Amino acid sequence: MRKVVIVLLGMVLGISLKAQYAGYSPVSDLAKFKTDFSAATKKIVAIKSDFVQEKNLSMLSEKIISKGKFWFKRESMVRMEYNQPYQYLMILNKDKIFIKDGQKENKISAKSNKLFQQINRIMIDCMQGTALDNPDFKTRIFENKTNSLIELTPQTKGLKEMFKSINIIVDSKDFSVISIEMLELSNDNTLIRFTNKELNAEIPDSLFTIL
Amino acid sequence: MHMQTTTGNISGLAKFKPAFNVALYKTEVDVVGNHLSGLLLIKKMPDSSTRMVFSNEMGLKFFDFEFTTDGNFKVYFIMKKMNKKPVIKTLRKDFELILMEHLDTTAASVRINNGLIYYVFPEAKGYNYYITDSTGDNLVSMERASKRKTVVQAIMKNYINGTPDTIGISHKTFNFTIGLKRIER
Secondary structure, three states: OHHHHHHHHHHHHHHHHHHHOOOOEEOOOHHHHHHHHHHHHHOOOEEEEEEEEEEEEHHHOEEEEEEEEEEEEOOOEEEEEEEEOOOEEEEEEOOEEEEEEOOEEEEEEHHHOHHHHHHHHHHHHHHHOOHHHOOOEEEEEEEOOOEEEEEEEEOOHHHHOOEEEEEEEEEOOOOOEEEEEEEEOOOOEEEEEEEEEEEOOOOOHHHHOOO | OOOEEOOOOHHHHHHHOOOOOEEEEEEEEEEOOEEEEEEEEEEEOOOOOEEEEEEOOOOOEEEEEEEOOOOOEEEEEEOHHHOOHHHHHHHHHHHHHHHOOOOOOOOOEEEEEOOEEEEEEEEOOEEEEEEEOOOOOOEEEEEEEOOOOEEEEEEEEEEEOOEEEEEEEEEOOOOEEEEEEEEOO
C-alpha cells in the first residue's frame, strides 16, 4: 500500500512539474547544461536581431504589442530600439543607461539606482550567458526537444516585489536567446521574442555610445 | 472672479465626456524635476468601470487603477515608490476630473465669465470647473480648484469618435504635469 502511495505521489509531483511549463521537463544533467551553456555563450560576442514585445494585461484581456531592433555586444552593451507603435531608445553601456523617448533624452547611472542596476544586469546576463551565475536569483532549468527554459526566481527584496520569475528560453543548439518573459506577481507578463537573429555580425561601438 | 449666473443646461457638457472603449496613450510625466514616460491603457470594462494601467515602454508597471461609474476607486497595483497616500489621491482626483463620471448635477451651476461658459461642480473642498467657449461647442479647459485658487488645469482635445487624442493635466501648486497622446495599437 505504501509503495502505491509513493508511486502515486511521484506521479503527481512529476505531473505538476511538467504541467508548470507545458512540454518541458527538468534538465537531467544540470552540471553538463551549465558547462555547455557557458562554452556556447562565450562564443557569442555580438547579437543583432528584431524583437516583438507583448505586454499581457490579463484582467483587461488586452495585449500591448511593440516592435523594434536589438543589438548586443560584449562586454555589457545593449541597444534596444522600439519603433512601433512608438519611438523609444534604450542603450545600456556598462553602468550607464541612456533613454531617448521621442525627443526627450535621459542619462541615468545605474550605479545610483539599485533596481535599475539589477534590471540592467538581467538583460546583459541573458545575452552574455552569465544568467546562471547571478546570485540575485534562484535558477531552475527545463528542456524540451529544441529549447531550454531557464527560470530565474528573484531572491532580493526589490526584484521580488516586481517579478514572480524571469524565464529565458534559449535554443538548445547554440544557446542563443529566443525569448525573455517577465512574469509579474499578478497574472500579467511581458514577453520579448527575438527574431531574425544574426550572431557575431559586425556591430560598431558607436551604436552604444552614451555621450 | 466675477461670474454671472446664467440659465444654462448642464447637459451641454455630456458631449465632452470621453468615451474610452480601449485606448492607448503615449504618456509623459514630469514631476518635481523627474521625467517618467510610458504607455497608459484606458479600458471600459464589461461592468462599465474604467481601468487605467500605466507601464513603461519596456513593460514595467507603474499602476493599475479602477474608476467606477458611481465614483468609487480601487488600486489594483501601484509601484512601491509611488505607493503614498498623497500621490494616489492626486492621481485619483486628476483622472476623475477628466473621466467626468458621476458628475453631481444637483448642486451644479452654469456661469459666464469673459465670454466663457463655466459649469461649476462643488466638491468636498472646492470646485471642479468645466469651461467651454461661448458657443458651448469647444471644451476649453477643466479645472480643479480650492476655495481660493486653481489647483489643477486639464485639457482634452481632438476627439475622434468620442475619444480625445490629446489629454493634458497640469498642476499649479507644485511641479507635476501629465501629457497623453493617443497612439494606434
